[in-house]
Structure formats: structure tokens, C-alpha cells
Amino acid sequence: MESINNKIIPKPIKNLILAFSGLPGIGPKTAQRLTYFVTQKSSEEIETLSQALVSVKDHIVLCEMCFYIMEINPDKDSRICLICEGNRNKNQICIVESPLDVIVIENSGIYDGLYHILHGAISPMNGLGPNNLKIDALIKRIDNNIEEIIFATNPTLEGEATAMYIQELISELNVNPTITMLARGLPTGADLEYSDFSTLSNAFENRSSFNYSE
Amino acid sequence: MTKNYFATGIISKSSNFGEADSIFHLITKEYGLVKAVAKSVRKPKSKLKGHLQTLNHVNAYLRKGKNLDLIIQVESVTTFKSIKKNLNFIAQACYMTELTESVISEDQSSPELFNLLVSSLKFLETSKNRILLIHCFEFQLLALSGFKLMFLECVNCQKEISKNSHVFSPVQGGVLCPNCKKSENTKLINLSFTTLKILRNMSRENFSLLLEISPPKNIINELSRIFNESIKELLGIKLNSQNFYQTIMKH
Numbered sequence: 020m021e022s023i024n025n026k027i028i029p030k031p032i033k034n035l036i037l038a039f040s041g042l043p044g045i046g047p048k049t050a051q052r053l054t055y056f057v058t059q060k061s062s063e064e065i066e067t068l069s070q071a072l073v074s075v076k077d078h079i080v081l082c083e084m085c086f087y088i089m090e091i092n093p094d095k096d097s098r099i100c101l102i103c104e105g106n107r108n109k110n111q112i113c114i115v116e117s118p119l120d121v122i123v124i125e126n127s128g129i130y131d132g133l134y135h136i137l138h139g140a141i142s143p144m145n146g147l148g149p150n151n152l153k154i155d156a157l158i159k160r161i162d163n164n165i166e167e168i169i170f171a172t173n174p175t176l177e178g179e180a181t182a183m184y185i186q187e188l189i190s191e192l193n194v195n196p197t198i199t200m201l202a203r204g205l206p207t208g209a210d211l212e213y214s215d216f217s218t219l220s221n222a223f224e225n226r227s228s229f230n231y232s233e
Numbered sequence: 234m235t236k237n238y239f240a241t242g243i244i245s246k247s248s249n250f251g252e253a254d255s256i257f258h259l260i261t262k263e264y265g266l267v268k269a270v271a272k273s274v275r276k277p278k279s280k281l282k283g284h285l286q287t288l289n290h291v292n293a294y295l296r297k298g299k300n301l302d303l304i305i306q307v308e309s310v311t312t313f314k315s316i317k318k319n320l321n322f323i324a325q326a327c328y329m330t331e332l333t334e335s336v337i338s339e340d341q342s343s344p345e346l347f348n349l350l351v352s353s354l355k356f357l358e359t360s361k362n363r364i365l366l367i368h369c370f371e372f373q374l375l376a377l378s379g380f381k382l383m384f385l386e387c388v389n390c391q392k393e394i395s396k397n398s399h400v401f402s403p404v405q406g407g408v409l410c411p412n413c414k415k416s417e418n419t420k421l422i423n424l425s426f427t428t429l430k431i432l433r434n435m436s437r438e439n440f441s442l443l444l445e446i447s448p449p450k451n452i453i454n455e456l457s458r459i460f461n462e463s464i465k466e467l468l469g470i471k472l473n474s475q476n477f478y479q480t481i482m483k484h
Contacts, residue, residue: 044251143327144246144287144334146473148480176287176317183320184481206277215283217312 032058084160086136086153088118108132110166114157114185116140116173124171132169135160140177141184147177149184158188161196170200174221236297237305240264243350244289245334249275256301257285258334259293262347266339269295269302284309288316288326290351315358322357324481327474329353329370335470336378345377356444364453365431365443371460372435375406380467383407384432389417399424403462408432422462428455 028036032054039050057065082089082100089100102121111132115121121134137152161168168189172178186198204222205214214222242261250256253275259267274282284291284307294306316322333350337343353370357363375382386393388407400409404419408429414421424432427448434443448456464470 044249044254141477143324143474143477144331145248146476148477176323179317180320180323183323187320209278210280213280215309217286217309217314218283220314 085134086138086156087121087134103133110164111169112157112160112165112167113169113171114182115171116178116181120171132167137172137181140172140175140181142177143180152181154185154188157185158192161189161192161194163194165194165196167197167199170198174201174203237294238264238297239292239294240267241290241292241310242267242347243330243333243354244285244287244291245330247285247287255285257304259291260330260333260337260343260347260350262344263342264339265341265343266334266337267295267302268339269293269304270298271304271307281307286312288313288323288330288354290354311355313354313358316354321481322363324474324478325357325363325367326354328367328472328478329357331472331474332371332374332464335472336374336468346374349373349377360444362445362447364447365456368456368460369435369440369443371464373440375463375467378468380406380463382432382436382463384429384436387413389413394429399426399429401459403459403466406463406467420462422455422459424459425452425455428452428459431456432459 035054035057036047036050039045039053040047042050045053057068060068078091079088080091080098081087082103083098084103085100087100087102089098091098102125108131111130112135113124113130113132114135114137115124116137116139118136121136124130124134135153135157137154137157139147139152141147141149141152170182170185172182182200189196189198202225203218204225205211205218211219240259240261240263242259244257245260246258247255250270253273254270255274256268256270259269261267271279271281271285273279274285276282281304285304286309289309290311290313292308292310293304296303296305313326316326329350333346337346349370353366356366360366372382383406384394386408387410388402388405389409390413392410392412394408394410400414401407401422401424402409402417402419403422405417408424409417409421431443431446431448431452461475464472
């Protein structure tokens with residue numbers, strides 16, 4: 020930050036460095052590098068970049084049902100995303116932490132149910148509690164038509180705590196869906212030699228029957 | 234010149250950094266609070282990832298950096314699996330860990346604070362009765378931070394406390410006698426005799442006895458108020474995990 024207060028740096032540059040520093044994973048040095056990169060680009064390129072940034076804020080909203088990111092359709096009043104509207108299995112809800120998780124699962128093509136995006140996970144030490152997430156809306160969505168709820172939160176303390184908290188809330192409802200969680204264990208291509216205790220014990224606990232037939 | 238070192242610690246916090254790196258906060262025995270980055274730890278094949286989970290007790294091999302240290306190797310000693318399977322225990326463990334992080338200094342050896350945290354987490358994992366664990370932990374942590382609460386005599390005049398007058402001053406950090414109570418202008422908390430008996434046992438360090446009893450809810454509420462106010466006044470901090478802990482307790 021010392022360099023940003025330096026008098027020889029023009030104010031617009033300082034402002035842009037500060038703006039970049041606010042992005043996740045960008046430190047002061049990277050912010051300075053990005054700013055320098057911007058100064059080297061032509062006006063047209065910067066115009067395209069700035070328009071793309073403004074357009075994201077103006078044309079992108081969250082789906083009212085699952086909270087996935089979607090483009091505003093001026094012909095429609097309701098804000099329901101393509102996934103919620105589409106011809107999918109509406110008896111399954113897969114709970115994920117971020118919209119990026121939806122993109123990964125959709126790219127794999129292995130799931131055809133609905134989603135619910137929490138936009139984070141309970142992280143007590145970072146000040147993220149249940150009220151900061153889209154949990155209330157999820158509980159309102161769950162009725163007798165829902166047959167399965169799949170927890171696809173990250174296999175971290177925060178992800179597991181979020182799943183436990185939601186499960187407790189669901190158990191208080193007058194519904195009885197099957198509640199499942201993505202399997203925890205060894206990733207494909209991993210070395211058993213380098214596995215830690217948690218991963219290995221999860222892999223043993225969640226081991227499945229193996230039947231090879233030609 | 235690079236400087237590599239070993240440290241044993243509890244992972245208290247993590248945040249994403251860059252494309253696939255994460256920054257971890259470690260409450261270590263040898264160097265107090267250490268902030269270190271682990272490279273590519275968010276990728277599925279990372280060998281460090283499984284060990285670097287919040288609340289894990291780890292042995293780490295680190296390299297000193299300009300701003301952040303670098304985690305080169307890590308091995309978990311204890312993962313506190315039973316704690317991580319129960320939301321109530323997670324809330325308590327997060328609260329104790331965040332409280333320790335808020336008082337521990339960077340680059341300063343704090344074996345007493347580290348041992349207090351590890352032994353409390355082990356107790357939380359193994360013991361059947363954990364009701365007073367948090368308050369015993371808070372009492373000892375305040376004492377190690379230089380704010381030992383006084384329950385055996387008046388915190389102001391050091392006279393013995395009479396049985397009829399029980400008030401606690403969070404600002405002074407102890408119980409006040411009737412005379413000193415009159416001249417005290419700060420917030421005071423009335424104590425029941427049972428609460429005072431529990432607090433006196435804390436002062437005498439009878440923790441094994443305290444961890445076996447199950448006091449009624451009104452006594453628990455009194456104890457919670459005493460420690461919440463004391464931490465606020467004496468340490469001047471508001472913990473992020475406290476709200477979550479209270480939400481889970483009410484739930």
C-alpha cells in the first residue's frame with residue numbers, strides 16, 4: 020500500500036490499483052501489474068473490457084428459484100433460469116456452494132436434476148453464518164414433491180458444517196426426502212502413498228462393491 | 234537466503250488465494266500465529282490438501298517468505314474427526330480456536346496457549362460432559378493473556394467476599410465486595426451463590442471437578458454473560474464465530 024500512496028503515481032492509476040486489489044486472489048503487486056497492462060492496451064480494447072464489466076452488472080441477475088446466475092430476459096417478468104425452466108428431473112435438488120460448481124457438474128453431463136446455490140458455506144471464523152447464505156429460500160423450496168436432496172458442498176469443515184446445519188433444518192420439516200452426499204475418498208489418478216488419514220478413512224468407509232465381468 | 238523451519242500447529246483459518254493456492258493461519262507452539270501459503274492446494278491431486286483442513290493438528294515444514302511463509306510439507310497429527318461430525322462441537326471448536334487466534338502473537342512462541350487449545354479440543358472430542366468446557370477454556374485463556382479473573386477475594390480491595398453480596402465487574406475483571414460495589418460506576422453483573430461457587434473452583438483450578446458437573450440453564454446463562462462481557466471489556470474483541478456458536482446453542 021506504501022507504493023499506492025506515493026505522490027509520483029497518477030491518481031487514476033492509484034484508483035485502478037485499489038480497484039484491482041479488491042478482487043479475490045489479487046494482491047497489491049498483481050494489481051499493479053494488471054494496471055500497467057491496462058495502460059498498454061488500445062482505447063478500443065479497454066472500452067470492450069469496461070463494457071463487459073458494466074454489462075455483467077446490468078444484465079445478470081440471480082434466478083429466483085435456485086440462485087444461479089442468469090441473463091435478464093426483457094420479454095419475461097419472472098426471473099427463472101434455463102435449468103429451473105428446462106425439462107429436468109424436478110424431484111431432485113443438488114445443493115452447491117457456488118455457481119461455478121453448477122458449471123462443472125453441468126459440463127460433466129452426469130446430473131439432470133435441479134440445483135440450489137448457497138453462495139458460500141458456513142465459515143464461523145470468517146464471519147459467514149447461516150444468515151449470509153441462501154438457506155431460508157432452500158427450506159421454502161422443499162416440499163413433498165422433492166424425492167432426493169444431494170449435498171455437493173466441498174469436502175471441507177465449512178462444507179460439511181453447512182450440510183449438517185441444512186440437514187437439521189430439513190429434519191424439522193414435515194417431509195421425508197432421501198438425503199445424500201457426494202462420496203468422499205480418493206480422487207482419480209491419486210497416489211495412495213500420499214493420502215492423508217481423513218481421505219483414506221473416508222475412502223474405506225464409503226467403499227463400494229466391485230464386480231468385474233467381461 | 235531461504236530459511237526453512239518445522240512447526241506444529243492447529244489450522245485456524247483458510248482463504249483462497251490466486252488460481253489454486255490458499256492462505257492458511259496456523260496457531261503454532263513454536264512461532265505463535267503463522268500465516269502461510271500452500272501452492273496448488275485447491276487442485277484435486279494436491280498432496281497437502283487432505284492435511285490442511287480447518288481444525289487439523291499438523292506438523293508442517295515451512296519456508297520463510299517476505300510477506301507470507303510457504304508450506305512445503307505437512308502431515309496431520311490429529312484430525313479431530315469426532316468434532317467434525319457434530320455441528321455443536323464444530324461451533325465450540327471454532328469459537329475456542331478463533332479466541333486463541335485473537336490473543337496469540339505472530340512470531341512469538343506460545344506453548345501454553347497452544348497446549349490449552351489442543352487439550353481443550355481433545356477434551357471436546359473425547360469427554361461426555363462438555364457443558365462447562367468453554368468457560369474453563371475462557372478462564373484459562375484470559376489468565377494466560379494476563380487477565381486472570383478474581384473470584385476468591387474482592388478485585389478492588391482484596392478483602393474476602395461475603396456470602397450475601399455477589400457482583401461481578403467485567404471492567405475490573407473480578408468480584409466486588411459491598412463497599413467497593415458502591416463506588417463502582419461501570420456495568421455490574423449479579424451472581425447467584427452457585428455461580429460463584431463454580432467460579433471459585435475455576436480460580437482454584439479444579440477443572441476436572443467442574444468438567445463433571447451439569448449446572449442448570451440459568452447458571453449456564455450467568456456464566457456465559459460473565460465471560461462474554463469480560464472478553465469484550467478486557468480483550469476488546471468481538472469474535473466472528475460467537476454468533477454462530479450462539480445460533481447453534483439456541484437451535
